[in-house]
Amino acid sequence: MTASVSSAKTPPEALSWLYRGVSEIFPNQPDSSDPAENLVQRLAQTDRPLRVKYGIDPTGAEIHLGHTIPMRKLRSLQDAGHTAVLILGDFTARIGDPTGKSEVRRQLTAEEVAQNSQTYLDQVRPILDFDTPGRLEIRYNSEWLGKLDLAKIQELLATMTVGQMLAKEGFALRFEQENPIYLHEFLYPLMQGYDSVAVEADVELGGTDQKFNIAVGRDLQRHFGQKPQFGVLMPILIGTDGVQKMSKSLGNYVGLSERSTPMYQKLEKIPDELLEQYFELLTDLPLDRLPETPRDRQQELAFEIVKQYHGQQAAEEARKGKTDDVPEFSLSSVQFPAKFFYIVSASGLCKSSSEARQRIQEGGVRLDGDRVDTIDLVFDTPEQLTGRILSVGKKRFVRLVS
Amino acid sequence: MTASVSSAKTPPEALSWLYRGVSEIFPNQPDSSDPAENLVQRLAQTDRPLRVKYGIDPTGAEIHLGHTIPMRKLRSLQDAGHTAVLILGDFTARIGDPTGKSEVRRQLTAEEVAQNSQTYLDQVRPILDFDTPGRLEIRYNSEWLGKLDLAKIQELLATMTVGQMLAKEGFALRFEQENPIYLHEFLYPLMQGYDSVAVEADVELGGTDQKFNIAVGRDLQRHFGQKPQFGVLMPILIGTDGVQKMSKSLGNYVGLSERSTPMYQKLEKIPDELLEQYFELLTDLPLDRLPETPRDRQQELAFEIVKQYHGQQAAEEARKGKTDDVPEFSLSSVQFPAKFFYIVSASGLCKSSSEARQRIQEGGVRLDGDRVDTIDLVFDTPEQLTGRILSVGKKRFVRLVS
Numbered sequence: 108m109t110a111s112v113s114s115a116k117t118p119p120e121a122l123s124w125l126y127r128g129v130s131e132i133f134p135n136q137p138d139s140s141d142p143a144e145n146l147v148q149r150l151a152q153t154d155r156p157l158r159v160k161y162g163i164d165p166t167g168a169e170i171h172l173g174h175t176i177p178m179r180k181l182r183s184l185q186d187a188g189h190t191a192v193l194i195l196g197d198f199t200a201r202i203g204d205p206t207g208k209s210e211v212r213r214q215l216t217a218e219e220v221a222q223n224s225q226t227y228l229d230q231v232r233p234i235l236d237f238d239t240p241g242r243l244e245i246r247y248n249s250e251w252l253g254k255l256d257l258a259k260i261q262e263l264l265a266t267m268t269v270g271q272m273l274a275k276e277g278f279a280l281r282f283e284q285e286n287p288i289y290l291h292e293f294l295y296p297l298m299q300g301y302d303s304v305a306v307e308a309d310v311e312l313g314g315t316d317q318k319f320n321i322a323v324g325r326d327l328q329r330h331f332g333q334k335p336q337f338g339v340l341m342p343i344l345i346g347t348d349g350v351q352k353m354s355k356s357l358g359n360y361v362g363l364s365e366r367s368t369p370m371y372q373k374l375e376k377i378p379d380e381l382l383e384q385y386f387e388l389l390t391d392l393p394l395d396r397l398p399e400t401p402r403d404r405q406q407e408l409a410f411e412i413v414k415q416y417h418g419q420q421a422a423e424e425a426r427k428g429k430t431d432d433v434p435e436f437s438l439s440s441v442q443f444p445a446k447f448f449y450i451v452s453a454s455g456l457c458k459s460s461s462e463a464r465q466r467i468q469e470g471g472v473r474l475d476g477d478r479v480d481t482i483d484l485v486f487d488t489p490e491q492l493t494g495r496i497l498s499v500g501k502k503r504f505v506r507l508v509s
Numbered sequence: 510m511t512a513s514v515s516s517a518k519t520p521p522e523a524l525s526w527l528y529r530g531v532s533e534i535f536p537n538q539p540d541s542s543d544p545a546e547n548l549v550q551r552l553a554q555t556d557r558p559l560r561v562k563y564g565i566d567p568t569g570a571e572i573h574l575g576h577t578i579p580m581r582k583l584r585s586l587q588d589a590g591h592t593a594v595l596i597l598g599d600f601t602a603r604i605g606d607p608t609g610k611s612e613v614r615r616q617l618t619a620e621e622v623a624q625n626s627q628t629y630l631d632q633v634r635p636i637l638d639f640d641t642p643g644r645l646e647i648r649y650n651s652e653w654l655g656k657l658d659l660a661k662i663q664e665l666l667a668t669m670t671v672g673q674m675l676a677k678e679g680f681a682l683r684f685e686q687e688n689p690i691y692l693h694e695f696l697y698p699l700m701q702g703y704d705s706v707a708v709e710a711d712v713e714l715g716g717t718d719q720k721f722n723i724a725v726g727r728d729l730q731r732h733f734g735q736k737p738q739f740g741v742l743m744p745i746l747i748g749t750d751g752v753q754k755m756s757k758s759l760g761n762y763v764g765l766s767e768r769s770t771p772m773y774q775k776l777e778k779i780p781d782e783l784l785e786q787y788f789e790l791l792t793d794l795p796l797d798r799l800p801e802t803p804r805d806r807q808q809e810l811a812f813e814i815v816k817q818y819h820g821q822q823a824a825e826e827a828r829k830g831k832t833d834d835v836p837e838f839s840l841s842s843v844q845f846p847a848k849f850f851y852i853v854s855a856s857g858l859c860k861s862s863s864e865a866r867q868r869i870q871e872g873g874v875r876l877d878g879d880r881v882d883t884i885d886l887v888f889d890t891p892e893q894l895t896g897r898i899l900s901v902g903k904k905r906f907v908r909l910v911s
Binding site: 266270298 | 660667692693
């Protein structure tokens with residue numbers, strides 16, 4: 108267990124994928140041969156795949172690029188042979204904030220949480236390896252948190268002091284400024300930490316704002332006789348405004364479920380100073396071979412990311428959508444509400460309504476690269492379509508204009 | 510509900526039993542006709558008996574006189590027609606202190622707690638009215654605390670802030686001095702408060718150190734849509750040393766299960782300056798008709814309290830045990846270990862061993878006023894008996910000496 112490890116010391120350069128875009132790994136004793144305090148040594152152990160935890164509360168439906176940073180690292184660890192343990196915090200999301208003081212954490216119904224979880228999984232499907240056996244474990248934390256009784260919760264609370272909890276970034280300032288901190292807020296780090304105990308995590312991924320919570324997980328694992336997990340922290344992504352962190356409420360975000368064209372259009376305007384970080388955190392492209400001009404870099408970034416979530420063809424169409432080669436079709440000649448197959452036919456991309464119906468049914472018709480195969484789809488207003496790229500097959504497309 | 514109450518305003522003098530020995534009642538608006546803020550008005554309402562809560566954690570077996578102060582108030586309220594809700598904190602006692610740092614609150618087994626609860630009930634039987642229907646409800650808080658899940662506990666925690674909790678006497682100083690306060694300690698006031706919700710208490714009794722916890726109960730009752738309870742606080746009894754509060758660990762206590770003679774002997778030495786408070790808190794004697802000399806007061810107090818817990822006869826015997834009229838019997842003539850019937854016979858109180866056996870069997874033989882009816886009882890050493898009063902029937906008794 109020890110001798111073989113020190114002789115098998117992996118050179119860090121072979122693990123550049125691990126360090127890419129990482130702010131901090133803890134514990135981190137890079138010269139140590141002890142796999143308990145050196146993640147490189149731990150990864151070199153081949154006794155079993157490591158269990159790499161990443162958790163998210165399905166409180167909302169839409170995921171943005173900021174959320175993908177730890178997910179992409181999770182994928183890299185899957186590709187290195189380890190097991191991604193994706194925790195959907197259905198319990199924590201459902202509890203919400205019982206004080207009702209925070210709009211963000213209002214109480215969700217079980218149905219909303221189930222719906223959000225499904226939408227969430229649909230969105231992360233392009234990022235994670237869902238298919239290779241043993242590489243992905245999806246867990247819902249109601250499985251263990253729902254079973255905790257007062258005695259167990261008391262045991263969790265007894266592992267920490269008020270002083271330790273108040274030292275947490277976020278609490279310290281509020282306490283000093285005498286802004287109320289409600290007691291249940293102390294439960295969150297412990298619940299997240301207990302997730303690590305429940306899934307026996309070897310590594311937990313998170314944003315730099317998760318250091319405290321991941322450290323609580325280490326303490327709880329020690330308390331329950333487990334080896335404490337490593338923490339791997341990644342930066343919080345700056346939003347498209349180049350100033351504040353990417354956030355849905357600030358409007359400076361790029362959502363994974365956005366259509367390819369608006370996604371492309373947002374990304375090709377990313378401020379120059381963010382480009383390198385975006386490439387580092389959101390793509391696998393080698394950073395020493397990026398295009399020379401900022402404009403080319405913006406286009407490359409936009410293309411690469413649209414490709415990740417909508418595929419090569421949609422990325423190409425989105426790129427073309429910005430050239431003058433794209434013919435336009437004015438929706439002013441169409442009477443709304445209008446059936447989709449009629450619009451496809453009227454656009455001239457099909458010769459007749461019946462051809463349009465058939466191509467839609469075959470799955471060959473797309474809006475902004477997203478397949479639309481519902482024949483009976485009805486659009487109520489031209490605004491639902493204005494600016495979007497309508498395509499039939501790979502070669503025929505128009506931009507819909509008003 | 511309101512008109513009848515204001516007209517039925519009860520004169521406080523009629524409730525002198527209520528105020529006797531009380532440090533504080535809250536809320537307390539003595540001039541208000543609102544039964545929500547004036548306990549006298551509330552007691553005057555005759556819609557239903559009030560539910561008067563008193564809780565104790567059965568963490569130890571022995572109860573001392575300090576514990577009886579709120580119990581005696583509970584009895585007064587029973588006698589006024591209300592329902593005593595006696596809560597045995599079997600859940601809180603069993604949880605104990607999971608940090609294992611406090612000897613006092615080590616984890617107890619279910620058996621120990623059940624045993625302690627039974628011993629506790631045996632001891633309080635002379636104080637409370639166990640017999641009148643509807644006057645006593647004995648509840649174990651595992652009934653509701655054992656059912657709490659994380660969502661409910663979160664809801665309880667969310668009713669309070671860290672600042673409010675740290676304002677609690679005991680926490681404030683420790684926090685200021687940077688002595689660790691473990692998070693689970695915050696649960697106790699909430700658990701005690703939730704007990705009030707569970708039993709729908711109208712009034713909670715406690716020592717003056719319970720004000721915070723009783724107030725938490727009020728807040729939780731409001732949160733759950735109940736009318737908040739009144740708090741009735743009573744002094745903490747000073748121990749027989751006249752200095753520190755009565756406590757088993759300080760050795761300055763009088764236990765309810767103590768034999769009548771040592772109980773009497775301790776009480777007849779109570780320092781003068783404590784006498785009035787002892788009379789007020791531990792007896793129903795009118796305070797303006799106490800004996801004149803301190804010595805007589807001490808004897809009266811000792812007699813009165815021994816009478817409460819061991820009956821009139823034992824009190825008289827204990828008092829006689831201190832006069833010179835009591836003949837002595839020296840145990841030096843007895844060979845130990847010795848059977849009890851033999852000692853009774855040897856003492857001369859019975860004419861023969863067979864008479865001794867018979868009187869024991871009939872229940873007529875007592876040690877310090879406590880009946881001993883086990884014929885086969887064996888004493889290993891004379892020290893177990895030295896100083897005790899042995900009596901057969903009502904008129905024959907000796908003091909056992911070495």
